[in-house]
Each structure stands twice: as C-alpha cells, then as structure tokens.
Amino acid sequence: MPKRGKKYREALAKIDRENYYEPRDALQLVKEIAPAKFDESVEVAVRLGIDTRHADQQVRGAVVLPHGTGKTRKVLVFAKGDKAQEAVEAGADYVGAEDLVQKIQEGWLDFEVAVATPDVMSMVGRLGRLLGPRGLMPNPKTGTVTFDIARAVKEIKAGKIEYRADKTGIVHAPIGKVSFPVEALQENYSTLMDALIKAKPAAARGQYIKSITVCSTMGPGVKINPLKPLG
Template sequence: MERRGKKFQAVAKLVEVAKVYTLAEALELATKTNPSKFDASVEVHVRLGVDPRQADQNIRATVTLPNGTGKTVRVAVFAPEAEHDAAKKAGADIVGDETFLKQLDKGEIAFDTLVSTPAYMPRLGKYARLLGPKGLMPNPKSGTVAADVAKAVTEAKAGKVEYRVDKQATIHLSIGKVSFGANKLEENARAFFGSLQSQKPSSLKGIYVKSTAIATTMGPGIKVENQVN
C-alpha cells in the first residue's frame, strides 16, 4: 500500500478489506473509488473452479450488456462485395475484401472487432498469428463468424462482448464506465452473471465460482458475494 499513490491510498480507505459486499454495495463503492482523473472502466473479476485445459470447462461466451460498455467499438467486416452496403448501413467502420487483406499484410489493425462470413474465414488463416494473440480472430462462439454480417455488426456496436477464462481460471470483464452510475452498472453485471451461470459445465464436480471482485481500472479491489452458484 505504501508504494501506491496518495489518491489510491485515499480511496482504498473506503473499502473494508475483510468485508464481502453485496453487488449493489460493491458497484456503488466502485463509483467512489476511482483514483484516476479519467472516466475509468469498472471491471468484474471472477475466479472459477474449472480446469481450462479441459475442453468442456474452457469457458468462452458472449453477452450483450444492456447499457453497452461505454467504449466506442470499431468494427471491421471481411466479406464479399455483395455484403458491403449492408455492413456499412449497420455501422461498420471498415468494410472490404482484397484491400482489407493488404492492410493486414502490413500489420495494420484499426479495429476492435472483426466480423467475417464463413466462406471468407479460410482466407484469414494466414493472419492467425497476427489476430489470434490480440483476440481479434473471428470465432463462431463469439458471433463474429456470421452469414448475416449486418446483424453481427449491430450487436457488436450495441454492447455485445466476449468473455473467456484465462489460464489461471479467471474471467476479467469490463462492464461499463464509472460515469454509468451504480444502477446501470448493476444491470450490466447481472446480464454477465446470468450468462456465466448458463455456461456452467455439466461435468464440473466442485465449486463453479470461487470468488468475485469488482474494481475500477486503477482502483482497489472490492470483494463481492458470488452471484453464480
């Protein structure tokens, strides 16, 4: 704590370290413990009792946050020319085929989400090392491999986000900004927890959720009652 800045130390005093808060209490507290000058993201961190090495326990899914993420999502579409107009009308920021591939050849990435039609996916194979580590490779599970690219773009722009368990069996997800206020953040959080509950592996014998915490980007962690059984 001594190594932290004065602003962090000041807001950290508002959090009772040993206390486990209700979701509503934690989110209200999160909006008051942002030590940054910018409108920080509010993040949920959930430690699971799964083994990510097991295929059926490698949790990966999407959820549409009712109030969005608070971030401007830049969506690129890689699809046949016949799909371009519909994608643009849906709000896609980048739409293309051959020109788009030339940008990837140069390592240019100016998007946050990439949508592709199933038929075009094989052509993205050579860029797996570029897109994969950044989480940008289109995937059917995340809804970014879609025949209806316009629908996929609309969902991405509206707040559809992907979450996945990491090697430490933990999920990290931004559920909005401090400026949203506790109520909107809670609506987003409950949408996420509902989705996470639906992903519980049938093969899991032990505890599904071990612990839950909420924090702003640079703020202190706040322990939360587990929202998923």
C-alpha cells in the same frame, strides 16, 4: 510490489477487505472511490472453478450488455458483395476482403473487433498467427463468424462484449464506466454473471463461481459474495 499513490491508498482505506459486499453496494463503492480524474472503466474479474487444461472446461462466449460499455469499438468486417454493403449500412468502420487481409499482413491493426462471413474464412484464416494471440480472430462461438452481418455489427456497436477464461480460470470483462448510474452498472453486471453461469461446463465440479471482484481502471478491488453472484 509498486508503491501506490495517495489517492489509491485513500480509496483502499474505504473498503472493508475482510468482508464481501452485495453487488449493488460494491458497484456504488467503486463509483465513489474511483481515484482518477478521467471517466474510468468499471471491470469485473470472476475466478471460475474450472480446469482450463481440459478442452471440455473452456468458458468462452459473448453477451450484449443492456447499457453498453460506454465505449464504441472499431469494427472490421471481412465480407464481399451484398454482405459487404450490409456491413457498411450497419455502421462497420472497415469493410473489405483480400485488401484488408493484405493490409493486416503488412502490420495494420487499427480495429478492436473483427467479424467475417463464413464464405471468406478460408482467406481470413491466413491471419491466424496475427489475430489469434490478440483475441481478434473471428469465431463462431462469439457470433463473429456469421452471415447475419448487420445484426453482428449493430450488437457490437451497442455494447456486445466477448468473455473468455484465461489460463488461470479468470474472466476479465468491462461492464461500463464510473459515470454510469449504479442501476445501469448493476444490470450490466447481472447480465454478464447470468451469461457466465449459463456457460458453466458440464465437466466442471465443485463450486463454479470461486470469487468476484469489481474495480475501476485505477482503483482497488471490491469483493462480491460469490455464493450470491447475481444479487
């Protein structure tokens, strides 16, 4: 395990690692002990009681955080005609069809979210091997394959995030910046947790929310009581 710096160790010393915190107290503590000089992101890690080996126990979706994440993401839209114009007017960073597919096939990946209209998905599907492993492939489950292009782009720009349980059943998601008021972080946190609870697979058995940890980009984790996740 790499040796931690002095600021990290000082931050860690302020956490009672034997106990769980209420969400607001945990978020306030994360703000206070963030060790970096830059405005760190605040992130949540939620371990779910699911078996991701089974198709009926996947947890994936998207949610609009009321206060955004503090970061504006670059949005690419695959669309033609009126829908392409709609995307431009909604604030998409890149809009196109075959031209963008070719550009991506040549190695260009300067975007963070991709949205597509259903009628061009056969073309976009050729990019599956490039976009899939990077989590950039448009998907109806996360609202990124839609004819309502303007709404999709505006929501992403406003703070819509995607969440997905990894192979170990853990969901990692950003909920804002250290500079956010604690009330804003708490509202974003509650919105994400509410979405995760509603996304519980019917096949999941036993305790669903196993553990919750919040931290800043460079700071140590603070545990939240998983039995009272919304707090």
